[in-house]
Amino acid sequence: MSQQTEDQGLNLPNPAEMAKTYAEVAQRASRIITQYMEKKAKDGVEAPSDEMGVARAFMDLSARLMANPYKLAQTQMNMMWDYFSLWQGSMMKMMGMPGAAPVAAPAKGDKRFKDEDWEQHFLFDFVKQSYLIAARHIHDTVAGTEGLDESTQQKVNFFTRQYIDALSPSNFALTNPEVFRETVKSHGKNLIKGLNNLLHDMNEDGQLRIRMTDTAAFEMGKNVATTPGKVVYQNELFQLIQYSPTTTEQYKKPFLIVPPWINKYYILDLRDKNSLVKWATDQGHTTFIISWVNPDEKMAQTSFEDYMLKGTIEAISQVCNQTGEDSVNLAAYCIGGTLTMTTLAYMAAKKDKRVNSATFFTTMLDFSEPGELSVFLDEGTIEGLEKKMSKRGFLEGSEMAGTFNMLRANDLIWSFVVNNYLMGKDPFPFDLLYWNSDSTRMPAAMHSFYLRNMYLENKLKEPGGITLGGVKIDITKVKTPCYFISTIEDHIAPWKSTYMGARLPSGKTKFVLGGSGHIAGIVNPPAANKYGYWTNDATDGNLPESPDDFLAGATQHAGSWWTHWHEWVTALPGGTAKVKARQPDAGPLKALEDAPGSYVKFRLDAQKQS
Numbered sequence: 001m002s003q004q005t006e007d008q009g010l011n012l013p014n015p016a017e018m019a020k021t022y023a024e025v026a027q028r029a030s031r032i033i034t035q036y037m038e039k040k041a042k043d044g045v046e047a048p049s050d051e052m053g054v055a056r057a058f059m060d061l062s063a064r065l066m067a068n069p070y071k072l073a074q075t076q077m078n079m080m081w082d083y084f085s086l087w088q089g090s091m092m093k094m095m096g097m098p099g100a101a102p103v104a105a106p107a108k109g110d111k112r113f114k115d116e117d118w119e120q121h122f123l124f125d126f127v128k129q130s131y132l133i134a135a136r137h138i139h140d141t142v143a144g145t146e147g148l149d150e151s152t153q154q155k156v157n158f159f160t161r162q163y164i165d166a167l168s169p170s171n172f173a174l175t176n177p178e179v180f181r182e183t184v185k186s187h188g189k190n191l192i193k194g195l196n197n198l199l200h201d202m203n204e205d206g207q208l209r210i211r212m213t214d215t216a217a218f219e220m221g222k223n224v225a226t227t228p229g230k231v232v233y234q235n236e237l238f239q240l241i242q243y244s245p246t247t248t249e250q251y252k253k254p255f256l257i258v259p260p261w262i263n264k265y266y267i268l269d270l271r272d273k274n275s276l277v278k279w280a281t282d283q284g285h286t287t288f289i290i291s292w293v294n295p296d297e298k299m300a301q302t303s304f305e306d307y308m309l310k311g312t313i314e315a316i317s318q319v320c321n322q323t324g325e326d327s328v329n330l331a332a333y334c335i336g337g338t339l340t341m342t343t344l345a346y347m348a349a350k351k352d353k354r355v356n357s358a359t360f361f362t363t364m365l366d367f368s369e370p371g372e373l374s375v376f377l378d379e380g381t382i383e384g385l386e387k388k389m390s391k392r393g394f395l396e397g398s399e400m401a402g403t404f405n406m407l408r409a410n411d412l413i414w415s416f417v418v419n420n421y422l423m424g425k426d427p428f429p430f431d432l433l434y435w436n437s438d439s440t441r442m443p444a445a446m447h448s449f450y451l452r453n454m455y456l457e458n459k460l461k462e463p464g465g466i467t468l469g470g471v472k473i474d475i476t477k478v479k480t481p482c483y484f485i486s487t488i489e490d491h492i493a494p495w496k497s498t499y500m501g502a503r504l505p506s507g508k509t510k511f512v513l514g515g516s517g518h519i520a521g522i523v524n525p526p527a528a529n530k531y532g533y534w535t536n537d538a539t540d541g542n543l544p545e546s547p548d549d550f551l552a553g554a555t556q557h558a559g560s561w562w563t564h565w566h567e568w569v570t571a572l573p574g575g576t577a578k579v580k581a582r583q584p585d586a587g588p589l590k591a592l593e594d595a596p597g598s599y600v601k602f603r604l605d606a607q608k609q610s
Contacts, residue, residue, distance in 0.1 A: 104132035117177035190424030217429035300393030337363025365501025397439025487521030
């Protein structure tokens with residue numbers, strides 16, 4: 001064992017401090033247990049359900065495995081030989097002899113095993129490799145099972161990975177060298193403090209919501225969402241923010257951003273150095289953004305159509321009113337982009353030409369290949385969600401956040417379990433994780449429509465597949481110049497799916513593939529000089545049928561796609577025309593309050609008792 005794990009002396013923790021911590025743990029535990037029991041007694045006990053069909057999927061898996069006992073026996077034999085090789089290598093290492101290459105090694109970039117003792121100390125190395133051997137064989141056995149339908153295969157693959165990740169030795173105190181050292185050093189105080197952190201994160205329903213950051217370290221308008229501006233319009237669905245100019249002249253065409261309502265808009269305005277809002281304003285754009293309301297039960301019947309008519313179309317009208325222009329440049333993120341393309345199809349049918357261009361960040365329009373999210377999006381799961389939403393009038397924000405976190409469980413769940421509950425540390429202040437934990441709800445009617453018509457039935461890509469505002473929506477009739485930016489590592493909107501959607505509109509389309517993932521690949525300021533992006537200029541306006549063909553003929557560029565987009569939007573007809581800088585409080589619309597406005601400041605966890 002490394003020197004760090006040796007006895008740290010008799011530097012005992014302060015008895016008074018320990019007593020205070022024990023008392024706080026006992027008090028929190030007692031309160032949570034009492035609240036939980038009272039609620040269960042009041043609500044009655046519900047029978048367990050399998051809305052997602054996970055139990056059925058694994059029963060089917062078991063039947064398929066048992067149907068081929070020879071293959072299962074061969075897998076077990078291979079696993080046994082791997083363990084035999086590991087035991088032999090570990091014994092040689094323990095005796096100080098040079099060992100062979102590891103039987104199993106973590107994937108490059110696996111942060112769970114970054115501590116040097118995972119490799120240097122024979123015992124922790126043995127535990128690590130034992131786990132990796134089991135993980136590999138379990139995963140390969142499940143993934144290689146024949147005869148499962150596609151939906152069942154996706155379910156068993158996904159939840160097997162969740163099981164494997166949960167059982168990692170890094171998640172347990174005695175088998176994580178870093179936690180072990182801290183436990184010896186602090187005489188177990190880290191575990192007591194960790195238990196206190198755990199109880200702090202549980203609500204009265206007994207549900208755990210892991211803190212990813214110190215939320216008290218941030219304040220909207222102070223150190224996040226700080227770009228100066230004014231709320232110049234609001235209705236029951238959104239506030240419209242116009243940002244104060246930083247140049248003497250601005251481009252004539254105003255720039256309106258439509259963020260997703262699954263999250264809050266300030267992912268695009270976290271800090272000065274990575275704010276797309278500030279950067280666009282600094283380039284001379286008259287920048288507006290929609291700040292969606294966080295809905296409650298009174299908005300249960302608010303529909304996807306309302307988000308279009310009272311949301312995007314109303315915002316376009318108000319931006320034109322405020323600036324005196326007859327059209328705007330739009331940009332939209334994720335589900336905000338799905339809404340925006342739907343809006344463009346509606347406007348095309350109405351001969352409404354108030355959109356000069358449209359930019360889509362990681363936006364899905366064709367949902368035929370939604371990636372791992374499909375695990376949560378079959379008929380049974382959606383019916384279960386609808387039952388919950390019918391009682392409350394909305395989908396709780398933490399449920400949506402939990403789904404997304406499961407897609408990257410080691411980074412977004414287990415790393416915080418280790419830090420908060422095993423190491424006994426308080427979460428580190430991090431603006432991106434503050435935003436990630438700032439959940440928003442989904443109105444019941446809107447969310448049901450979105451899940452069923454887009455994900456489940458994939459009707460949006462079909463001409464006339466859905467009808468909104470009395471108009472049959474047909475994306476193929478959209479002739480607005482479009483710019484699509486997707487990211488190569490996106491686990492929420494896989495880039496090959498977004499690429500298929502980019503081929504639907506009939507106007508001139510530019511597709512760009514950025515580096516990194518759903519957030520980092522979009523929030524990628526030029527000053528950072530990270531990730532890069534790919535373009536295929538030979539196919540502008542005529543995208544290849546296959547995303548693989550696009551990438552095969554693409555050119556990689558260093559830096560940020562932001563500058564590339566700026567060149568594209570200003571190269572459109574009339575794109576370089578400028579006017580005197582527009583002040584938010586000098587237009588026809590009344591300035592209601594300072595940015596970031598009141599809608600974005602409502603936090604769901606603000607009501608939770610500490």
